Amino acid sequence: MLDTTLTDQTQAFLDAFGEALDKGDVEAATEMFQDDCYWRDLVTFTWNIKTVEGKGQVADMLRHQLATIKPKGWKVADGEVPTEDGGITTAWIEFETEVARGYGLIRLKGGLIWTLLTTMVELKGYEEPKGFQRPLGAKHGAGKHRTTWKEEREQEEAELGYKTQPYCLIIGGGQGGIALGARLRQLGVPTIIVERNERPGDSWRKRYKSLCLHDPVWYDHLPYIKFPENWPVFSPKDKIGDWLEMYTKVMELNYWTHTTAKSASYDETTKEWTVVVDRDGEEVTLKPKQLVMATGMSGKANMPSFPGMNKFKGDQHHSSQHPGPDKYKGKKAVIVGSNNSAHDIAAALWENDVDVTMVQRSSTHIVRSDTLMEIGLGDLYSERAVEAGMTTEKADLIFASLPYAILHEFQIPAYAAMKEQDKEFYDGLEKAGFWLDWGDDDSGLFMKYLRRGSGYYIDIGASQLIIDGEIKIKRGQVVEVDETGVILDDGTHLDADVIVYATGYNSMNGWIADLAGQEMADRVGKVWGLGSDTTKDPGPWEGEQRNMWKPTQQEALWFHGGNLHQSRHYSQFLSLQIKARMEGIETPVYGLQDVHHLS
Numbered sequence: 001m002l003d004t005t006l007t008d009q010t011q012a013f014l015d016a017f018g019e020a021l022d023k024g025d026v027e028a029a030t031e032m033f034q035d036d037c038y039w040r041d042l043v044t045f046t047w048n049i050k051t052v053e054g055k056g057q058v059a060d061m062l063r064h065q066l067a068t069i070k071p072k073g074w075k076v077a078d079g080e081v082p083t084e085d086g087g088i089t090t091a092w093i094e095f096e097t098e099v100a101r102g103y104g105l106i107r108l109k110g111g112l113i114w115t116l117l118t119t120m121v122e123l124k125g126y127e128e129p130k131g132f133q134r135p136l137g138a139k140h141g142a143g144k145h146r147t148t149w150k151e152e153r154e155q156e157e158a159e160l161g162y163k164t165q166p167y168c169l170i171i172g173g174g175q176g177g178i179a180l181g182a183r184l185r186q187l188g189v190p191t192i193i194v195e196r197n198e199r200p201g202d203s204w205r206k207r208y209k210s211l212c213l214h215d216p217v218w219y220d221h222l223p224y225i226k227f228p229e230n231w232p233v234f235s236p237k238d239k240i241g242d243w244l245e246m247y248t249k250v251m252e253l254n255y256w257t258h259t260t261a262k263s264a265s266y267d268e269t270t271k272e273w274t275v276v277v278d279r280d281g282e283e284v285t286l287k288p289k290q291l292v293m294a295t296g297m298s299g300k301a302n303m304p305s306f307p308g309m310n311k312f313k314g315d316q317h318h319s320s321q322h323p324g325p326d327k328y329k330g331k332k333a334v335i336v337g338s339n340n341s342a343h344d345i346a347a348a349l350w351e352n353d354v355d356v357t358m359v360q361r362s363s364t365h366i367v368r369s370d371t372l373m374e375i376g377l378g379d380l381y382s383e384r385a386v387e388a389g390m391t392t393e394k395a396d397l398i399f400a401s402l403p404y405a406i407l408h409e410f411q412i413p414a415y416a417a418m419k420e421q422d423k424e425f426y427d428g429l430e431k432a433g434f435w436l437d438w439g440d441d442d443s444g445l446f447m448k449y450l451r452r453g454s455g456y457y458i459d460i461g462a463s464q465l466i467i468d469g470e471i472k473i474k475r476g477q478v479v480e481v482d483e484t485g486v487i488l489d490d491g492t493h494l495d496a497d498v499i500v501y502a503t504g505y506n507s508m509n510g511w512i513a514d515l516a517g518q519e520m521a522d523r524v525g526k527v528w529g530l531g532s533d534t535t536k537d538p539g540p541w542e543g544e545q546r547n548m549w550k551p552t553q554q555e556a557l558w559f560h561g562g563n564l565h566q567s568r569h570y571s572q573f574l575s576l577q578i579k580a581r582m583e584g585i586e587t588p589v590y591g592l593q594d595v596h597h598l599s
Contacts, residue, residue, distance in 0.1 A: 006082045006084055006089065010082045010106075011076050013108065014075060017029060018072060021072075024067070026059050026063050030062065031055075032113055033058055033116075034109060034114050035055060037112075037113055038115045039052045040116070040117050040118075041061075042118065042120060042400065042573045043119070043577060044100060046591060047551070048589050048591055051543040053405055053543065068586060072096050073095050076092070077103065087110070088114065090105065090106070096124075099124055099586075100122065101121045102118055102121055103397070104118040104401075107401075117400060119573070129186070130186075153252060160190060161286055166192040166254070166286065167289050168184055168191040168192075168288055168291075169273065169291050170191060170194070171295060171515075172195065173200055174203040175567045176296070178251075180574060180575060181248075182571075183571045184578065187575055191253075192256060192288075193254065195256065196258070198257055200241075200248040200257070201242060201243070203296075204237040204240050208322045208325075209237075210344055212235065212236050214340065214369065215565065216373055216377060216382065217233050218377075218392065218395075219565050220563075220564035221392050222247055222568055225251075234369075257280075258280045260277060261276075262283075264291060271289065271555070274287060289581070290558065290581065292558045292559070292574070293508060293511055293557070301318045302503050302504045307479070307481070308480045311482055312482070312483060312496075312499065314496055316498065318500075318503070319345060320341075324348065325354055328352065330354070331355070332496050333354050333496060334357050334358075334485060334494045334496040336478055336499065338359075338364045338435075339456060343457045343463070344460075347461055356470075356471050356472065357471075357473075358471055359476065361478070364435065364455060365438055365457070366459055367418055368418075369458050371421055372458060376415075404450065407443075407446070408447050412441065415439075415442060415445075429463060434463075434473050439455075440535055445458070450529075452528075452535065452536035452537050454505075455535070476488035477489040506599065508547075508561070509599060510599065512557070525595030525596065525598055526599055527546055527547045530543065539596075546597075547593065549574045551592055553595055
């Protein structure tokens with residue numbers, strides 16, 4: 001009876017909210033929000049990835065968007081029952097706009113909206129062909145000279161990019177490009193993905209041989225096809241590479257391997273890109289309407305320039321080019337850097353009898369994998385979450401429903417619990433001389449990732465080697481490289497046969513500078529970060545990831561990527577934005593991001 005009453009109360013609230021919106025009564029609708037409210041919209045209201053904070057911003061967004069969006073049909077989602085905990089009512093909701101169907105999550109506090117998530121599910125009249133609408137495949141009946149599915153597919157592959165042009169071109173064929181390509185294919189958007197490697201999945205295969213995903217399998221599914229139930233919790237790099245190759249084939253993506261984008265320019269008159277690519281030695285000019293950079297959230301490798309690097313007689317390379325430990329057995333290695341790649345490479349080198357020293361130039365956040373899985377992810381992405389009825393789709397929306405402005409408040413106690421649970425482990429690291437941090441505000445790994453995309457390691461064994469002294473730690477700054485090693489700012493000389501620069505990556509807009517010029521890169525500005533005014537994430541506050549999955553200051557240019565979770569989740573919203581433009585649907589963007597930082 002209590003559940004029924006709560007459902008009725010929530011539906012009555014939604015009815016009143018919907019009525020205010022239907023009447024265009026912005027003031028009445030705004031008064032249904034808490035003063036400290038957050039409305040996170042994924043495309044439905046703003047045609048953007050946008051969070052409005054506080055009643056003033058809610059009112060401004062509604063004044064700009066309500067007349068064209070025309071929301072209606074607000075209701076508690078079918079099959080769902082609102083819950084109440086600690087004075088907060090949480091409910092899954094459904095609604096419609098003039099052109100789309102939406103789904104979301106609402107939290108009511110004191111009878112008013114505290115947080116509201118609204119997401120676009122599908123465009124009316126352009127639904128994906130699935131369920132009862134799935135393609136028949138077989139051609140029943142008879143007809144002369146009919147083509148088969150295979151012949152039609154081969155014709156498409158032969159003509160797209162030559163006789164016909166793609167509407168969308170995706171540069172980069174890793175998990176981001178592949179996930180988005182699959183979404184666009186299901187929406188009927190002619191798309192080509194270009195990838196410089198020889199095979200889909202090579203961006204994983206070609207990394208150091210010990211590389212594994214540090215995120216668990218439940219967090220990493222691709223759209224449409226989930227990993228099988230016997231898939232390992234942490235995917236080895238070659239296994240994930242094979243999965244991406246299989247996925248590309250099964251989803252029938254137009255995927256051009258051994259293809260490098262050489263130049264790109266946008267014609268403001270024709271609203272068309274001209275992109276020149278080298279496809280296996282042949283120069284091809286493509287004319288897409290939309291261009292997506294899916295070249296990896298981390299962007300271009302940040303190779304440092306230390307005095308004397310040209311003198312070094314050994315092997316030196318960025319971590320992204322590390323070949324693995326085999327040829328360094330019995331030698332001395334210096335790794336400059338102390339985050340994920342540095343630890344993974346150091347452990348693999350140690351396992352192959354290499355003398356390893358890690359140079360720690362700044363503090364690093366470390367969390368043990370098992371503890372992170374239990375405390376940080378277990379409620380949403382784990383086997384126990386699955387057994388409790390949690391789906392990947394629901395987990396994604398719950399995570400998305402917490403606005404970035406307050407997400408750290410939820411993270412701080414979780415990481416405090418991890419710190420307490422693994423106190424002996426952290427004491428051992430500090431005793432070994434390792435420089436630890438927990439983020440600028442003790443909010444831990446997820447906030448570091450969202451704010452700066454670096455500065456952490458998920459421990460899968462290397463930390464114990466540091467505690468035991470098997471991997472040596474030296475704090476300091478590199479001031480010079482000479483013929484035989486690295487010189488630090490305290491005068492220490494570290495002998496080395498190989499130097500690995502695990503020095504991270506620059507902003508993704510560096511790829512745009514190479515492809516289309518610095519002026520366009522500056523027009524778009526820095527990619528990634530929230531504007532939190534914490535280390536490596538300069539303010540002002542922006543509230544969403546800069547330039548990711550949403551319109552940029554360069555028309556028809558998009559950025560897509562991130563980890564597997566983000567590639568899966570946000571590909572839905574980017575694909576709908578692109579599909580709407582292809583079909584000529586009005587897409588009035590609210591809150592187009594200003595550029596505050598160039599790189």
